[in-house]
Amino acid sequence: MGHGLSCSRDADEHDLLRAAQAGDLHSLDGLLAADPALALRATIYDRFTALHIAAANGRLQVVSMLLDRGVHPDVVSRKKQTPLMLAAMHGNTDCVLRLLHAGANILTFESVHARTCLHHAAYYGHTDCLQAILAAAQAVPVAASWGFARFVNVSDEHGATPLHLAARQGHPACVRLLLDKGAIVSAPTAAYGFPGSTALHLAARAGNLDCIRELLAWGADRLQRDSVGRIAYAVALKRGHAACAALLNPSAAEPMVWPSPLKFIGELKADAKALLEAALMEANRGRERKILKGTRYCPPSPAHSAAGAEVDLCSICFEQACNIQVQDCGHQMCAACTLALCCHSKPNPTTLLMQPPACPFCRTTISRLVVASKAAAEPERQASPSLSRRRSRRSREGSSSFKGLSSAVGSLSKIGRGSGRLADGGELMDKPEHDLSVSVCV
Numbered sequence: 070m071g072h073g074l075s076c077s078r079d080a081d082e083h084d085l086l087r088a089a090q091a092g093d094l095h096s097l098d099g100l101l102a103a104d105p106a107l108a109l110r111a112t113i114y115d116r117f118t119a120l121h122i123a124a125a126n127g128r129l130q131v132v133s134m135l136l137d138r139g140v141h142p143d144v145v146s147r148k149k150q151t152p153l154m155l156a157a158m159h160g161n162t163d164c165v166l167r168l169l170h171a172g173a174n175i176l177t178f179e180s181v182h183a184r185t186c187l188h189h190a191a192y193y194g195h196t197d198c199l200q201a202i203l204a205a206a207q208a209v210p211v212a213a214s215w216g217f218a219r220f221v222n223v224s225d226e227h228g229a230t231p232l233h234l235a236a237r238q239g240h241p242a243c244v245r246l247l248l249d250k251g252a253i254v255s256a257p258t259a260a261y262g263f264p265g266s267t268a269l270h271l272a273a274r275a276g277n278l279d280c281i282r283e284l285l286a287w288g289a290d291r292l293q294r295d296s297v298g299r300i301a302y303a304v305a306l307k308r309g310h311a312a313c314a315a316l317l318n319p320s321a322a323e324p325m326v327w328p329s330p331l332k333f334i335g336e337l338k339a340d341a342k343a344l345l346e347a348a349l350m351e352a353n354r355g356r357e358r359k360i361l362k363g364t365r366y367c368p369p370s371p372a373h374s375a376a377g378a379e380v381d382l383c384s385i386c387f388e389q390a391c392n393i394q395v396q397d398c399g400h401q402m403c404a405a406c407t408l409a410l411c412c413h414s415k416p417n418p419t420t421l422l423m424q425p426p427a428c429p430f431c432r433t434t435i436s437r438l439v440v441a442s443k444a445a446a447e448p449e450r451q452a453s454p455s456l457s458r459r460r461s462r463r464s465r466e467g468s469s470s471f472k473g474l475s476s477a478v479g480s481l482s483k484i485g486r487g488s489g490r491l492a493d494g495g496e497l498m499d500k501p502e503h504d505l506s507v508s509v510c511v
């Protein structure tokens with residue numbers, strides 16, 4: 070396809086693409102002043118324009134200059150790749166943001182696997198780019214017929230969603246972000262991996278424990294089968310990922326799942342949510358330590374304990390720092406106890422509707438959880454609705470709600486801050502499916 074024309078290529082065109090790659094604004098300016106049409110010239114084979122090359126190489130100023138000179142943000146290469154896709158592949162978040170600001174279309178499909186910029190950001194594990202694209206998708210309609218939820222779950226030609234790719238390539242932060250934004254945890258692929266694979270199957274295949282932990286915490290079903298009837302456990306076993314297999318074994322202890330009642334108590338603020346998420350992941354790491362105890366995969370025990378530190382201890386478990394507060398009544402507890410409380414909130418038996426959890430101290434329905442404020446935790450301030458240690462003990466004796474809760478907390482009590490990351494023999498990730506070198510072809 071190249072026609073061997075390199076000898077006849079215009080020297081200015083070559084210089085322009087070189088300048089875009091190197092971020093040489095001065096040369097670029099001079100060349101474009103002499104011949105503005107150069108801005109749309111492309112490399113011979115891949116048909117990458119100066120904007121593609123600048124976006125792939127993170128040359129923000131060049132990207133801005135070209136866009137300001139009227140170059141269309143959605144100019145496509147031979148494989149129908151846009152500059153936005155290349156910036157997302159290479160993790161150049163500044164360029165992603167600049168292109169989005171210029172109106173780049175996030176719902177363009179390249180012709181290799183029919184993937185979008187969201188697929189590329191997820192595949193290569195660029196969480197910031199993923200975040201930027203998702204924020205753009207939330208801010209403006211993705212397309213006339215595409216809502217945000219559909220965009221998060223957009224499939225490529227093999228039925229792989231961004232979540233599938235992030236799980237397969239072992240990017241737990243991308244997995245978490247996508248799940249948080251509404252990626253369907255149980256969605257099967259069409260032909261990607263083994264047909265019918267879920268993200269859990271793909272993470273098991275890659276042997277990535279961190280991705281498996283994220284997926285399980287978001288409710289991935291260990292018993293879901295792919296099209297040949299295998300559960301993720303069988304995939305991990307076959308690939309020799311022993312630690313992953315141990316956790317995916319359906320007979321191993323159930324992981325803690327992000328509790329659905331939290332969806333009923335109003336939008337959680339980011340800081341309170343982060344505390345609860347951290348507590349949940351630590352609880353699951355504690356479960357992993359128990360499952361893997363005595364094996365060579367067992368991670369070191371956590372050194373962390375709230376005891377002895379200058380913190381107000383939770384009045385329920387007396388182990389963790391009191392860091393979550395029920396906004397209406399001001400009662401405080403630790404994130405782990407909050408989670409246990411929400412996990413144990415059962416649907417109303419007559420209506421089967423999920424009931425919002427109640428404060429274990431005063432039975433007020435919890436409508437909002439926030440990060441505990443220091444002032445409310447001062448034990449001297451009896452006028453405030455916060456609890457002194459003494460008062461909480463009385464409540465504990467008198468309230469049946471503590472009984473279920475304290476047993477639930479039992480499973481959460483050995484919580485720490487160990488990394489939980491395990492060496493798993495490490496199968497290599499897929500080889501990158503695209504040649505990432507975007508340079509001037511000479």
Ligand SMILES: [Zn+2]
Binds near residue numbers: 383385389402403407
């Ligand atoms: Zn607690």
Ligand SMILES: [Zn+2]
Binds near residue numbers: 398400429432
């Ligand atoms: Zn209360």
